[in-house]
Amino acid sequence: MGEMRDRMEKELKLRGLSPRTRHCYLRAVHNFVRFYRRPAEQMGIPEARAYVLHLIEEKKLGRSSVIQTVCALRFFYCKVLQRSFSLDDLPYQKRKRHLPQTLSEKEVAALLEAEPNLKHRVILMTLYSGGLRLQEAIQLRPADIDSAGMRIRIRAGKGGKERFVMLSSALLDALRDYFREYRPEEWLFYGHTKAEPIHPRSVQRLIKQAASAAGIRSRVTPHMLRHSFATHLLDRGTNLRYIQELLGHRNIGTTMIYTHVSRRMLTEVVSPLDWLDTSAKSSRK
The missing domain is CATH 1.10.150.130 (Tyrosine recombinase, N-terminal domain)
Structure with missing residues (x-):
């Protein structure tokens, strides 16, 4: 060009x-x-x-x-080129609403336990513990870990938006072991050299291998850990507005999708059928 x-x-x-x-x-x-x-x-x-x-x-x-x-x-x-180009000239495809695929808490625990490599396990823990996107995780720098404030600074957020997520105490312990063994410099999770971050495909591959070792049959992706983070928080009663901030969603409507897969949301709402005072509710023989 x-x-x-x-x-x-x-x-x-x-x-x-x-x-x-x-x-x-x-x-x-x-x-x-x-x-x-x-x-x-x-x-x-x-x-x-x-x-x-x-x-x-x-x-x-x-x-x-x-x-x-x-x-x-x-x-x-x-x-x-400063030409007139309307939305109708080249429209977006209509979004197909798919419910996010998630892992159960037991499956996440099994995934982490199945990974013997410390670096790989810490990457998995980081993705899940803060609901990070893959690109956000691989762009982390050591200075982004704020152990005093128990938070992680996300610089590479979608749309260039920075935010903070919580730093899990379990993740902090694992990170301390990781720092002692791997001594990261420019990038928290470096690739073949310390001067470059780990490649996204490497992370995708290590998740696939860990899932296989854990006996998880479904296809596990980095983004599935993010979905699981949001759903598990919702299941345990975390305010949807807080989850929105942690995920870095501009619109809470995007976060609302997790209400469709939350077990807690389904079990806490009583069907109106159960309110009826009628013998028709019981099965007839």
Whole structure:
């Protein structure tokens, strides 16, 4: 893309988008250009719509990946080329509401007990104990662990939003063992060298292996630990507003999804059938 890439990167930086978002947007527009083998400025709405349909129908990309491409193309044409590009020209896919997949407390305990490697176990504990997203966990630095305040600073939150989550006393004990053995420097969980963070795929792989060792048949992902964190807090009576803050959700409506999988919410609400004074409630023989 050359000059257009430079222009787009400047616009992305001017608006304060995170390095990860900048990278994803630039890559999406690059793939768009490579698909047509024509300069992006020579194309417009028809090509963009056809490309997005190609991603959906041919590439079978998931909704989040498609939306990321739509956002990148909108940004490029509206902000970089300053063309008129309405929401109707390139709409978002309608969200399909899926209930979050979670683990039980016993399954989380089994997952942690099945992991013999200290570093890997501490990564799992960190993801679950604070409900962290994978990217948030791997971007942690040693200085983000505030043992005096018993909290963890999350710098790499979604949308560049910083927040704090609680520091579990059990996690703090494990972290102290981890610091003594691994001595992290720039990154809390470093990769092949101490100068780089652990790769997301490495974390995904270690979770898969730990789940297999624990005898958990369902597919376990880093985000499932985040879902489990929220659901377990709700099950134990934690205020939904607090959970929203801990998860870093802008809208409490996003957090409300966990009320659909909370056992406590289901068991505390009495069915109106049980209020009826009628013999019809008993089974007849």
